[in-house]
Amino acid sequence: MHQEIILAGTGGQGIQSAGQVLAQVALEQGLDVSEVSQYSPEVRGGWVLSTVVVSDRRVGSPIVQMADCLLLMSQRAADDNKGRVRPGGLVLVNSSLVELPPIPEARVVAVPATEMAVELGVQQIANMVMLGAYCKCAGTLDIVYFDQALQTVLPERHHRHIPLNLQAVQAGVEVVIASGE
Amino acid sequence: MAQTTQTEALPSHEEAVYRRPAALTETQMRYCPGCTHGTAHRLIAEVLDELELTDRTVAIATVGCSVYAYEYFNTDSVQAAHGRGPAVATGIKRTSPDSIVFTYQGDGDLAAIGLSEVIHSAQRGECITVLFLNNAVFGMTRGQMAPTTLVGQRTTTTPQGRDPKLEGTPMMICEMLSGIPGVAYLARETMIDPKTVADARRSIKKAFQAQADGAGFSLVELVSSCPAWWHKSPLESLHWIRDEMLTQYPLKVFVDYKRQD
């Protein structure tokens, strides 16, 4: 098993946290993992990328040109990165914020993540909705590991939000099931 | 060795009134005749002995004529890069807080290349002592202009005299540092006659006392001579300090440390 995932969005969308949670989930599952976050120089509102490589062998290059899976959280992230998926790859789009023309040779799944997050109470957990949807679509990572992963990655003062984050993950799984994808 | 023999030979009823302080080694100093570095070294050494600090002291030799200070002070010593004495002293003080740490810096080392280090050490209230020898000229590199060179003073690199329009005005280190809250003791002294030597010794003692008491940063500027690059005799040099240097650099205790006990 070897999978390369790029999460792309805008500052404030929790892209880096999502990348780290996903990496920790892989780690909890016994896989090797490397996560790299990159961002534009502006402190607020710039672009953010998190690249996660998970593998059942030692991860070689943490640098990815074409990913197996793209998670596009904002319009700018989608415009800049929509070409970075391998043929036959998976693209998850936050359809609340992103309009995306179909990508040939890729499986595109629309997830209204921001709207679902608002319904759950907090816009900031749209990232977790997307991770839940990713796990369901890709089938490589098991959502049972999210609880432990969130406890490890989130600072202790945010641990009271873990149940809500888990709800968001679950909602992501369910929206994929409901869509019949 | 000769001195030891001499001391031993003294008749028992006589009291030695003048001997080498224990805080100085027996190494022959390399300073020019008439230079006040020798006096300054002796005053520091006397104070360290008197305050019983010699065995706790680390001396920082810097770059300039006093680069060999580590051979003269009979203490642990560290030779520092040009201008970086206060940073090195801080590194030692922070890892070895029981030590007494002082830097011995000339005007090139402190006021030119090392200005940033001395100001920031003062700003942090670093418990170190700085002895700042100001003789208005770069000595070791053969008499170039220093930041403290007087207006009109001829040096190797101001052959027509320092022109304030071209080279600016003399840098007043004590005045610059005097407003910094971390400074516990700050004074400008000289060593041109018995009275000023006694005053200088008192200020040096207060500066080290401030450090020993953990009161903060202390600095004593010593307005000094350079007969070689002033092109004057030793006596003329002392007169030039009195008549010219002290006009620009008035003697003053800027910050007087008061013991908290």
Added chain:
Amino acid sequence: MMTGNVATAEGAIAAGCRYFFGYPITPQNDIPRYMSEQLPQIGGVYLQAESELASINLVYGAASTGAYVMTSSSSPGISLMQEGLSYLLGAELPAVVVNMVRGGPGLGNIAPAQSDYWLSTRGAGHGDFGCLTFTPDSVQELYDCTYDAFEIGHKYRLPVMILGDAMIANMSEATRLRERREPPTQMPEWAVGGRRNGRPRRVVNSLWTDVPVMEAVNLRIAERFRQAAQEQTRWEEYGDDRPDILFTAYGISARICKTAIDRLADEGLRARLLRPITVRPFPTDPFARWAGQVERIVCVEHSMGQFIEDVRLSVDCRPVELISRTGGVLMTPEEVIARTRELIAS
């Protein structure tokens, strides 16, 4: 999971380092952040200096007391530290200096680069010079190399550089931590701090105007370096046991090569990676061993051809080909594969 920066800082603390002096510069700011949070809690000292000139001289002062001390910076800051590095070496003081390299020259950018190879291995200061240099390629190895660097530095009385880059500094990977060690209680016989209990005074110095003495000091340092080369040279080999191509790379470039080698193997091309973990001392022996057994030697680096010089000096005059990018541009495994194919075709 932790970032390379945090692993570096934690490795230092675990080794017993309790003193850190630094000045802010991207991309290594997580090291001082972590140190400023941790050190005061365990009896250590974190101090933000007014410049890198001050940082390295704070390190010099702390090192002269025999303490385990560290600073970290990135390329432009390391340029400013070169003077202090030279003084550390001249005064025979150990200290650990981390360089998370960014694109240059000049102000450059904050992207990952390997263009300070010469700075570390040739020019880390004036004078006859050689600090030990580690080139880790993973977060785990950053932790391990930094952990080892203090003891090694003290053993040979040499400054030690950890040569990373903006990528390994900021990537997160699983890291096995060792138990935090207390700082050494026995101070070395050269450490200053006041001649307590009447011991003879000690002097830390790099000024030797008597030239034969200076030569003797340099030979003494060189001898310790030679000993370190015998005992501390590290490298890793990866890939095919009977390769046609020998890749060589260090740090992040080596990680990219590992994936490239795996994919080339799928395409039926036999390749092996020889990765120095120390570049000073340089692992010349394995290079000499493999040089005669492969059809081509390919050096992959993120600089204009710096590392390749040491490779060429180690392969018995065999030709060495270069695949490189510069200015902070990172190669992907796909690019390395494509350019390797071009070399084969030409």
